[in-house]
Amino acid sequence: MEMQWPLILFTLFMAWSAGVFGTGAVLALAGTGRRVQMPALITSVVLLVVGGIAVFFHLEHWDRIFNGFGNPTSGITQELVAIVVMAVFMVLYFVYLRKPEGTVPKWLAVCALVISVVLVVVMSHSYNMAARPAWDSPLLWLAYLGNAALFGPLTVILLGQCCKSGEATDGDGDRAASVLGLSAVVGALANTAFSLLWGVAAMASASSFTEVGLYWDPTHPNQPIANPAEAANILSGDASLLFWVGVVIVGCVVPLVCAFAGRRKSASATGLAAVGLVCAIVGAVCLRMVFYSAGASVFMFF
Structure with a gap:
């Protein structure tokens, strides 16, 4: 299947915003990172808006898309509901941060964490289609959640640099750095494990196709029959280089090394976080490119 760049950017920025x-x-639940909360909130809002704008470039008929919102089972309706709910919690978050104490209550932090996970799951669930076996797996949810879990801590570590001097007076900066460092390691591990699991699942989806022999399609007289097994073979087929180098090495291994190194060398944490985030973004884009390249349809194998 051809690359759908608006959707690639949409899922990328949604996962980034949620992360x-x-x-x-997570910082609010740990009772730390107060000074970085507002920059993190503003960043997540901007990423959410950019992702929302990107998806509209995929719609050829903007006027017709509103008809789809009347169907609660459609993926775009569920995504819109999740985005609106997340925006509501962002407003509540902002209200509490603007209060004199500037702290977020535990219940709101739990709600924010839950809606962040729900948004990524709902977004990725929209692509689960029985007609495209490589897409039809809940492991895709985990792969995108792994992206979010990695993007978030690395981004907030970088944002924390502008608040470092203020937090150093009360020790909050050190506690926040410890929580973020651990979160980055956990996120990098999750991103690596889930990306590999999805790759294996996509490879296994080739068994969902049935050979029907050769045929001639009058609507595509010059197009050869597709090879569904080759389309799904992302581990050693045409998309294998993109998967192993782009997704695994650049998008998983490098951020994982940066996350562990940043925990051991706090003085280099910022630079390592920047390298890890850039590589994580590149890897996430490559993952989505592989996702589309493996999206062969069972309908006539085209």
Whole structure:
């Protein structure tokens, strides 16, 4: 299947926004990182808006898309509901941060963390289609959640640099750095494990196709029959280089090394977080490119 770049950017920025918002919630639950909460919230809002704008470039008929919102089972309706709910919690988050004490209550932090996870799951669930076996797996949810879990801590570590001097007076900065460092390691591990699991699942989806022999399609007289097994073979087929180098090495191994190194060398944590975040973004884009390249349809194998 051809690359759908608006949707690639949409899922990328949605996962990024959810990751940053969820990381802020983790800091709130840990009772630390007060000064970085507002920059993290603003960043997550901007990422959410950018992702929302990107998806509209995929719609050829904007006027017709509103008809789909009347169907609660459609993926775009569920995504819209999740985005609106997340925006509501972002507003509540902002209200509490603007109060004199500037702290987020535990219940709101839990709600923020839950909606961050729900948004990514709902977004990725929209692509589960029986007609495209490589897409039809809940492991895709986990792969995108792994992206979010990695994007969030690395981004907030970088945002924390502008608040470092203020937090150093009360020790809050050191506690926040410890929580973020651990979160980055956990996120990098989750991103690596879930990306590999999805790759294996996509490879296994080739067994969902049935050979029907050769045929001639009058609507595509010059197009050869597709090879569904080759389309799904992302581990050693045409998309294998993109998967192993782009997704695994650049998008998983490098951020994982940066996360562990940042925990051991706090003085280099910022630079390592920047390298890890850039590589994580590149890997996430490559994952989505592999996702589309493996999306062969069972309908006539085209």
